[in-house]
Amino acid sequence: MASASMTVSFGLRYAPLCPCPARLSRFSVQPVPFNKQSSLSLSSSQSISGFASVLPLQPCAITPTPSGLRSFTVVSAKGYKMKTHKASAKRFRVTGRGKIVRRRAGKQHLLAKKNTKRKLRLSKMHEVSRSDYDNVIGALPYLKVNRKAE
Secondary structure, three states, rough: OEEEEEEEEHHHHHHHOOOOOOOOOOOOEEEEOOOOOOOOOOOOOOOOOOOHOOOOOOOOOEEEEOOOOOOOEEEEEEOOOOOOOHHHHHHHHEEEOOOOEEEOOOOOOOOOOOOOEEEEHOOOEEEEEEEHHHHHHHHOOOOOOOOOOO
C-alpha cells in the first residue's frame, strides 16, 4: 500500500490581545474592529441559533511579524485504511484468548439423514487452523488476534 507524507512548517506568535485560543509564533494576532456594514445579513427573519457561542468575542486578524522566532513542524502522514472483507467478518470471530473460531460445515440442510450426535458436533465452533491464520487476518485486518494463543 502506498503512503504519502507531507511536512508543513508554521511559525506563529501569540499576542495576548486576542481572545482567540491559538498558539502562534511568527504571526501576531490582533483584534479587528467589527464593522456592522460588512457583517453577515440574513435575508429571512430567522436567526442562526447558537452561532454566537462558536465565534470569539472579537474578530481577529493574523499579521506576519519578523522571522527570527522559533517555528514548529507539523508532519502529516496519509496512510490508507484497509478494508474489512464483510463476508469473512460474518464467518469468523475471536475468543477471549485471541483465537479465531468458525462454524463447522454441513449443518444447513439435509439434516434428516444426520444423527443427533453428528448434528450436535457440527453445531459447535471450531478453531481455525494455524496455516489459515494469514488468510483470515488478511481478510480481517482489524481483528484482534493473539498469534501466540494455544
